[in-house]
Structure formats: C-alpha cells, structure tokens
Amino acid sequence: MRVALFVTCLADHYFAEAAADAVRLLRHLGCEVLFPADQTCCGQPAYNAGRTREAARMAKHTMEVFADSDAVVLPSGSCATMVKKFYPRLVAGGADAAAPAAVADRTSAAAELADRTFDLAEFIVHRLGVTELGNGLAGRRVAVHQGCHALRELRLETEPAVLLEGAGAEVVPWEAQEECCGFGGLFSVKMTAVSAAMADRKLDTLPEVDWVVSGDGGCVLHLDGRNRARGTGIEFVHLATALWRGVAGDAR
Amino acid sequence: MPADMHTRIRDYASRSGEIIREDPGVREAVTGATIAFDQKRLQGYSEVDADGWRRWAEGVKSHTLTHLDRYLAGAETQLEANGAEVHWAADAAEAREIVMSLAARHSVKSVVKGKSMVTEEIDLNPALEAAGIEVYETDLGEYILQLLDEPPSHILGPAIHKSLQQVQELFTDRLGSEPGGDPDTLARAARRVLRDAFIQSDMGITGGNFLVAETGTVALIENEGNIRLTTSLPRVHVAVVGIEKLLPRMADLSGFLQLTARAATGQPIGCFVSLIQGPAAHPDDDGPEAVHVVLVDNGRTDVLAHEHAWEALRCLRCGACLNACPVYRQTGGHAYGYVYSGPIGSVLDPGLLGLHEAMPLPFASSLCGACEDACPVRIPIPEMLLEWRREAQEEGLTPWKERAALKGLASVATRPGLYRLAGKIGSRLGATGVARALPMLGEWAADRALPQPSRRTFRELWREGIE
Numbered sequence: 001m002r003v004a005l006f007v008t009c010l011a012d013h014y015f016a017e018a019a020a021d022a023v024r025l026l027r028h029l030g031c032e033v034l035f036p037a038d039q040t041c042c043g044q045p046a047y048n049a050g051r052t053r054e055a056a057r058m059a060k061h062t063m064e065v066f067a068d069s070d071a072v073v074l075p076s077g078s079c080a081t082m083v084k085k086f087y088p089r090l091v092a093g094g095a096d097a098a099a100p101a102a103v104a105d106r107t108s109a110a111a112e113l114a115d116r117t118f119d120l121a122e123f124i125v126h127r128l129g130v131t132e133l134g135n136g137l138a139g140r141r142v143a144v145h146q147g148c149h150a151l152r153e154l155r156l157e158t159e160p161a162v163l164l165e166g167a168g169a170e171v172v173p174w175e176a177q178e179e180c181c182g183f184g185g186l187f188s189v190k191m192t193a194v195s196a197a198m199a200d201r202k203l204d205t206l207p208e209v210d211w212v213v214s215g216d217g218g219c220v221l222h223l224d225g226r227n228r229a230r231g232t233g234i235e236f237v238h239l240a241t242a243l244w245r246g247v248a249g250d251a252r
Numbered sequence: 253m254p255a256d257m258h259t260r261i262r263d264y265a266s267r268s269g270e271i272i273r274e275d276p277g278v279r280e281a282v283t284g285a286t287i288a289f290d291q292k293r294l295q296g297y298s299e300v301d302a303d304g305w306r307r308w309a310e311g312v313k314s315h316t317l318t319h320l321d322r323y324l325a326g327a328e329t330q331l332e333a334n335g336a337e338v339h340w341a342a343d344a345a346e347a348r349e350i351v352m353s354l355a356a357r358h359s360v361k362s363v364v365k366g367k368s369m370v371t372e373e374i375d376l377n378p379a380l381e382a383a384g385i386e387v388y389e390t391d392l393g394e395y396i397l398q399l400l401d402e403p404p405s406h407i408l409g410p411a412i413h414k415s416l417q418q419v420q421e422l423f424t425d426r427l428g429s430e431p432g433g434d435p436d437t438l439a440r441a442a443r444r445v446l447r448d449a450f451i452q453s454d455m456g457i458t459g460g461n462f463l464v465a466e467t468g469t470v471a472l473i474e475n476e477g478n479i480r481l482t483t484s485l486p487r488v489h490v491a492v493v494g495i496e497k498l499l500p501r502m503a504d505l506s507g508f509l510q511l512t513a514r515a516a517t518g519q520p521i522g523c524f525v526s527l528i529q530g531p532a533a534h535p536d537d538d539g540p541e542a543v544h545v546v547l548v549d550n551g552r553t554d555v556l557a558h559e560h561a562w563e564a565l566r567c568l569r570c571g572a573c574l575n576a577c578p579v580y581r582q583t584g585g586h587a588y589g590y591v592y593s594g595p596i597g598s599v600l601d602p603g604l605l606g607l608h609e610a611m612p613l614p615f616a617s618s619l620c621g622a623c624e625d626a627c628p629v630r631i632p633i634p635e636m637l638l639e640w641r642r643e644a645q646e647e648g649l650t651p652w653k654e655r656a657a658l659k660g661l662a663s664v665a666t667r668p669g670l671y672r673l674a675g676k677i678g679s680r681l682g683a684t685g686v687a688r689a690l691p692m693l694g695e696w697a698a699d700r701a702l703p704q705p706s707r708r709t710f711r712e713l714w715r716e717g718i719e
Contacts, residue, residue, distance in 0.1 A: 007710045009665075013675055016706035020718045035714050040665035046658045048619060049650070050641025054662030061666045152621035180578045184618025186654070191616060193269030196699035197279060197582040198618070225700030 001128070003031045004069035006062075006117075008079045008217070009041040011238075015075070015217045018238035022075045022120055025244045029128055039065045044082040047090065049186050059087050060106075063113055071127065072117040075240050077150025077215050080119035085153050088114055119150055120240060121159040121215050131162050136246035137169035142237075143209045144171055145202070145223065147216035148180050160215050160239055167246030176205040183222035199226035206234065215239040260589030261601070261609065264616055268587040278413045282405070282584040285412040289575040292518030293626060299520075305511050310630040312508075313566035316498050317556060323465040323498045324547070330468025334530030336543040344374040347548045351376060351457070351490060354544055355385060358488045360454040364446075366472065366479035367391035368459030369407060369569055370492050370548055372591045376457070388449040390478035395442050399426050405585035405593070408516050408571035413584040446478070456482035456540070460493035461568070462508055463545070466501045469529050470545060473512060473522035480524050489540040491528060495547050496556075496565040508568070515628035516570040555603035560639040564600040566629040573623035573633060579616060588613060595623035599636040607640060611649050614640035675709055 003026055011019040023033050043058030062083065066072050074080040091106040124130050142164055150156045161171045182188060182198025199222060206212065212234055214220050224236040237245075260267070271278050316323055328338045339354075341347035355363070363385055365371065377398075380387050389398040393411035396419055397404060404410030411419070419438055423429040429441035458479055462471040470491045472479050483489050499505055513519040532539035556562045574580045574594035585593030590610070592600050598617055602610035614637050623633045644650055664671050 009675070012710045013678060013705050014703055016708060016710040016713055019710040020713050023714075023718045037711075038668040040668055040671040041661065043662070043665065046662055048638070048641075049654065049658055050614075050638060050643070050645040051655070051658045051662075052642050052645075054658055057662050058665045148618070148620035148622075152625060180618045180620035180622070182578070182618060184620070187615070187618045190612065191265050191268065191579075192699055193265070193272050194579055194582045194616075195618070197272050198578050199700075201283065201578070201581070221703045222700070225703055228701035229699060 001031050002034060002070045003123075004034045004036055004066055004072050006039055006042070006066065006072050006074045006079070006083070007035070008074055008076045010079075010217045010221070011075050014221055015238050018217070018241045019075055021238070021244035022073070022240035025120075025124075025240060025247060026073065028244075028247055029124065029130055031128075034069070036065050036069065042079045042082045043090075044079060044086070045185050047082065047086055048184070052090065052093070056090055059090050059110075063087070063091075063106075063109055066113060066117075067109075070116065071123065072113070073120055073123045074117070075120045075215070075238065076217055077119045077121075077147040077154060077156060078218060080117060080122070081149035081153045083117045084114040085149075119154060119156060119159075119215060121150075121163055122154060122156050124163060125159045131166045133163060133167035133243060133247055134249075135168035136249045137164065137167040137242070140169045140211070140246075141172050141209045142169045142211045142213050142242065143174040143207060144177060145174075145181060145212055145214040145216075145219055146178050147214060147219050150215060151178060160213065163239070163243055164213060164246075167243055169242070169246065172207045172209050174205065174207055176202050181219045181223050183218045185218065188222055195222070196226055199223055200230075203227060203230065203232055203234070209234075211235050211237040211242060213237050213239050213242045261605075261613060262589075262611060264587055264589060264612055267589070268583045268616075271583045271587055277415055277418075278584050278586075279582050281415050282413050283581045285406075285409060286575040286577075286581050289409070289517060289571070290626070293515055293572055293575065294518075296514035296518030296520075300510075300514065302514070305507065306628055306630050309508060309511050309628055310566065312499065312504050313629050314563070316500055317496065317562060317565050320495065320498065320556065323500055324495060326465040327463050327468055327498060328547075330465065331530070331545055332468075334468050334543075335533075336468065336530045336545055339544060339546045341374075341546055341548045341550070343550050344548075347374040347492065347546055347550065348376055348379045350546050351492070352379060352383060354488070354490060355380065355383070355455060358454060358542065360385060360488065362386040362388070362449065362453040363455045363457055364388045364390050364449050364453040364478075364482050364486060365394070366456070366458035366474065366482045367394050367410065368457070368492060369404075369591055370459050370494050370550075371457060372404060373550060374492070374548065376492070386449075386453075388446060388453065390446050390449070390476075390482055391474075392439060392442055392476060392478075395446065396422065403586070403591070406571055406574055407569050407592070407594075407596075408574075413586070450481045450485050453486045455488040455490060456484075456486040457490045457492065458482055460491045460497055460545075461512065462499050462505060463493050463497045464499050464502050464505055467529065469502065469505070469527050471505055471509065472526040472528070473509060473524075474526075475517075475519075475523040477524055480526050483526050483528055484539055487540055488542045488544070489528065489531075490544045490546060492546045492548060495549055495552050496567075511628045512568050512570050515568065515572040515626070551604035555600070558603055560636055561599065561603035563631050564596065564603060564636065566631055567596050567600065568628055570628060572626040572628060573631075576622040576626035577617075578620060578622065579618060588616070595633045596631070599631070599633055599640065602640050602643075607643055607647065608649060611644060614644060615650075672711065675711070678705065
C-alpha cells in the first residue's frame with residue numbers, strides 16, 4: 001500500500017527520529033512511504049485560537065498537497081483530528097458562502113480527504129489490520145498517555161495499548177491515563193500555571209514504568225518539559241519509536 | 253453584576269496561578285471531590301442507556317428553547333390558575349427589587365434559602381441583608397460558605413474546595429462544636445442553628461431545577477431535606493427561576509429528574525424531589541399561604557438569540573462538566589470570577605455578560621472534550637468555545653502579539669519554500685534560540701524545561717535516506 005506521510009510541523013522539528021521510526025515501521029509492515037515535499041502545518045494552532053481565516057488557508061494548502069495520495073498517515077492523533085474532523089467544518093463555513101458550488105466542492109474534497117487520513121495507530125490497527133508486532137518489548141513496562149483528540153474525537157480508545165501489547169510490552173494501568181496533560185497548544189502558553197498543574201497531576205499519578213508512551217508529540221513535549229523541570233526522571237517515548245524499538249528488537 | 257466582577261474574570265490567568273501556588277489545599281480538595289463525583293456519574297450513566305437518554309433530553313430542551321415564548325405563557329397561566337403569583341424580571345436589579353418588595357409586602361424579617369445559582373447570579377443576599385432581613389443559607393455547603401463570606405465554587409458542591417479540617421475548625425470557632433468532629437457531627441451542629449431558622453423564618457427562597465409549563469410545577473432536587481423545609485415551613489415561598497428552566501409536559505419531568513441526578517452524583521434520583529404547584533388550598537393545609545415565581549431573564553434572551561451560544565441554555569446545572577474538567581480541577585470555581593465556572597461557565601458567561609466582559613474564559617480550556625462527553629444534554633462545549641474564540645479574534649479582544657504570530661504562521665505555512673527555510677533556521681537556533689525568537693514562550697519556559705529540537709529535521713533525515 002502506498003502511504004503519504006504527513007509528518008506534522010512538531011514531529012518534523014522536535015520528533016524527527018520518531019517520524020523516521022514511523023517510516024521504518026510502515027515499511028516493515030509492507031507500505032511504500034511517500035513524503036510530499038510541499039507539506040507544512042495542518043493549521044491547528046490557528047484553528048484552536050479562533051483564527052479561522054488563517055486556518056482555512058492552511059487547510060486549503062494541505063488539501064492540495066495531499067490531493068492525490070492514497071492514504072495519509074500522521075504520527076499525531078491531534079493533527080489527524082484536525083484533518084479528519086475539523087477540516088470539513090472549517091471549509092463548510094468561510095468567506096465565500098455566497099458561492100455555494102465552491103463550498104460544496106471544498107466540503108466534499110475535505111470529507112474525501114478525511115476518509116483516507118489516519119492517525120498512525122489507527123492506520124496500523126484498522127487499515128492494515130495488524131495488532132501483532134512480535135515480542136521485542138517483552139519485559140518492558142509502559143504507561144500510555146491518551147491524547148485527547150485521538151481519544152475523544154477519533155475514539156481511538158484502545159489502539160495504542162493494543163499495539164504496545166502486540167509488541168510484547170506490559171501496559172500498566174494509570175489512573176490519569178485518559179486525563180488531558182494540559183498542553184492544548186496555545187492554552188499552555190496563555191494559562192501556564194493551570195497547564196503545568198495539569199501536567200503535575202499526570203506525573204504525580206504515574207505508576208512505576210520504564211517509558212511513558214504517547215502518539216502525540218505535543219503532549220510528550222509538554223509532559224517531558226515539566227518532567228525535566230521537576231527532575232522526575234521518566235523517559236517519554238513517541239509511540240512510533242516505542243513500536244519500532246520492539247520490531248527492530250532494539251528495546252534498550 | 254458586581255462592579256469588580258469584570259476585573260475578577262479578566263484576571264483568570266494570574267488568579268488561577270495564585271490559587272495553585274498559594275493555596276494548594278484547594279487543588280487537592282477540588283481534584284479529589286470532582287474525581288469522586290465523576291466516577292459516580294460514569295457508574296450512574298453505565299446503569300442505563302445514557303446515550304439514548306442524553307439524546308432525548310437534548311431534543312426536549314432544544315425544542316423547548318425554540319418555542320420558549322409559548323411555554324413561558326403556558327407556565328404563567330397554569331401557575332396563576334394554581335394560585336401562585338408570577339413576576340417577570342428583565343435583569344438582576346429587577347429580580348432583586350421584586351424579591352425585596354415581596355419581602356416588604358409580607359412583612360418578612362427572616363429568610364431561609366435553598367441552594368440556588370440564580371440567586372447568586374442576581375446577588376440577592378446582600379440586598380436582603382442591607383434591608384435588615386436575616387438570611388440563612390440552609391444547604392450545608394452554602395451555610396459553610398455563608399459563615400466564611402465566600403461565593404460558591406461549584407454548581408452542586410459549593411464548598412468542595414474546603415477540606416474537612418477547615419470545616420471542623422470553622423464550626424468549632426463559630427458554632428462551638430467539638431474539635432475534630434466527623435461529617436455527621438458537623439451536620440448536627442449546623443442543623444441546630446438551621447432548625448430554629450426554619451421555624452422562625454417568614455419566607456423561603458429557592459431556585460428551581462425545572463418549571464413544567466403544562467401544569468405550572470416548579471421541581472426541586474436535593475439530598476438534604478432543607479429545600480423541602482424551605483418550601484413548606486415559612487408563610488411565603490419565592491422560587492427564583494431562570495426562563496430557560498422550562499419543560500413542556502409533566503411526562504418529561506420524570507426523565508429529567510433521573511438524568512439530572514445521574515449526571516450530578518450518579519444517584520438514580522435525588523433523595524428529595526419537591527413539586528411546588530401553588531400555595532396551600534385551605535388555611536388548615538400544610539404549605540405556604542403565598543407562592544411567588546420570579547422568572548429571570550438577565551441576559552438569557554441575548555444568549556437565545558446568539559447563533560452559537562443558545563445551546564448553553566439547555567444546561568441543567570448538574571455540574572457534570574465541572575467534575576470532568578481537568579482545568580477546573582486545578583483551581584475550583586473562584587479562579588473564573590463569576591457564578592458559573594468551569595466549562596459551562598466559559599461558554600455561558602460570554603453570552604450572559606457579553607464576550608468583552610467574559611474574556612479570557614473561552615481560552616481557559618485545553619479543548620480536551622471531557623465536558624461534552626459528560627454533559628447530560630450534549631452541549632457541544634469545545635465547539636462553542638471555538639466559536640467564542642473566533643468572535644474574540646474578530647473583535648480584536650486577543651493580544652496583538654498572538655494575532656501577529658498566527659498570521660505569520662499562516663503566511664509561512666502556505667509557502668512551502670519559506671516554511672522549509674524557517675524550519676531550518678529554527679533547528680539551527682536550538683531550544684534557547686527558538687524560545688527567544690518566539691516571545692510568547694517566555695512564561696511557558698518558566699514552568700518547563702525548554703523543548704529540545706531534533707538535531708536534524710525529519711526533512712533532512714528523509715533527504716539523506718531513512719534506513
């Protein structure tokens with residue numbers, strides 16, 4: 001299967017190795033991975049801030065970049081949600097509501113892109129139908145942080161844990177597993193104290209594990225930033241890297 | 253709205269920080285209580301077809317709101333036929349004046365109150381007290397806060413931000429109860445004071461969970477029995493009810509009573525449900541000799557007329573969204589600066605008060621979506637927060653630096669060449685350089701170690717070939 005990787009701006013610059021691990025994993029599972037070079041940012045920072053016009057421009061750009069891709073895979077539940085759930089809403093409104101034909105075209109293009117866009121874990125479990133990834137993570141204890149968009153918008157409630165267990169890891173229950181880490185993009189900048197306290201709640205309730213794994217780089221960046229500021233000393237690992245470590249037998 | 257309210261809402265970011273740093277017991281108490289409530293809600297939902305109930309309730313409420321004029325007129329006719337008096341209040345000042353004039357008309361010297369958010373909204377207690385009327389909050393949590401002169405911090409559990417120890421000390425100090433008493437002992441101490449208040453008061457004031465148009469019935473849900481006494485012992489009962497509280501038919505009520513209780517506390521139904529239809533029919537019957545219903549608008553018709561905000565009027569005031577909210581859990585309600593706090597406050601307050609007055613509440617959310625999953629009437633809170641943010645952007649109510657940064661992002665992100673160049677510069681600058689280049693990150697970095705950019709971008713790795 002041919003897959004276009006939408007790396008996302010955060011992974012491009014902060015999780016480059018995790019994105020490379022996603023490529024390795026997808027190739028290992030028999031996919032041909034393409035990387036459309038003109039891709040940029042999905043527009044979520046502008047969308048969440050209420051800057052609809054800017055978000056719509058970025059959505060339009062992204063829709064053009066991935067117009068011919070068979071399947072689009074993102075190593076981020078949040079950015080995948082932006083494309084799958086928020087693009088259709090975003091392009092349905094907008095300035096030229098007076099031109100219904102143009103709006104209808106954009107809306108159907110967005111819906112069609114939404115159908116062939118996937119979060120990485122979603123793609124592996126539901127599109128490729130793979131849940132067994134060997135036993136490379138045997139003996140590894142991990143906690144899963146559920147990104148809110150993947151969990152509550154895409155309803156990917158079990159997929160990351162299923163894959164980690166499918167690679168041999170022991171997924172340890174975490175009472176705050178489904179709670180927001182407090183990142184929320186702009187939220188963490190505007191409401192810094194609350195955002196940090198939310199991260200503390202996650203860190204304070206962590207069970208004894210080797211890694212905390214998440215399919216969302218933003219959450220990892222935020223939790224790990226707080227973790228390092230507090231000197232808690234936990235290793236945060238992107239899901240793509242965790243799974244690839246297992247598959248490659250490289251579970252350090 | 254009290255004069256300092258705007259300042260208090262506007263200072264959300266700094267006030268929330270103060271509460272977290274300087275009063276850590278609040279975070280601990282609120283987190284513990286809300287997680288317990290939320291677990292009970294989940295259990296309560298799991299015992300029934302909660303999704304089906306919620307869709308039904310959403311439909312009934314939306315229908316009622318879109319035919320509100322009809323149902324309000326029907327409720328008034330029925331209430332009057334039952335012998336109750338109906339009063340209309342356009343705003344908080346009018347609502348206060350109506351209650352004050354009723355107190356004068358009935359020669360009221362002492363008032364007992366059931367827990368009511370709308371009477372907080374119209375700032376009723378200070379007005380009554382200024383007229384020399386004694387006011388007793390009879391809900392245990394509200395009574396605690398009245399002794400402390402604090403506003404409620406949660407729709408349902410007004411004093412959840414207080415620890416048991418704080419209440420023990422307060423009651424020992426003010427009511428002379430034994431030090432270190434358990435919750436039952438504390439409740440007994442409050443009861444001793446409140447029993448006398450119930451017996452000597454001339455007027456009981458409550459809110460109303462629902463007002464059934466078909467029968468003119470005010471329905472009240474509670475667990476302590478204080479509302480039952482407030483509505484039955486004093487000579488006069490005044491129910492202050494928001495105009496959005498209507499339900500069309502008595503047949504709708506049983507579903508809403510059950511859904512509200514499950515959403516709020518996981519209970520199948522509240523321990524006490526009082527259905528008030530009017531005064532005692534004969535002097536020998538139990539119940540008040542006069543019943544007044546004050547229907548309060550106070551911004552609600554503005555909310556109803558708003559393209560996106562109107563759905564917030566479905567709210568049952570169950571507090572489920574507060575309990576589910578990881579943002580609310582860090583501070584409790586006082587940080588928000590208005591009666592309605594947490595997720596529902598952040599979408600309702602801009603409608604009731606005007607967006608300018610309610611800034612930055614639409615931004616006091618990480619958009620995690622837990623509130624929408626909890627809401628018994630499926631109010632799409634995250635989507636509504638985004639709508640308010642859009643309005644705030646259009647009206648220029650957000651910091652210019654932020655607007656400029658996001659405009660800049662869009663300009664760069666729609667020009668792939670420029671985007672690649674910016675990314676390359678960013679990764680060459682390293683963590684500190686990026687933080688310096690993005691001034692918004694200054695405060696962020698105070699609480700967090702700076703993120704470490706990858707040594708080489710993915711683009712570079714891809715170009716070199718990924719093995």
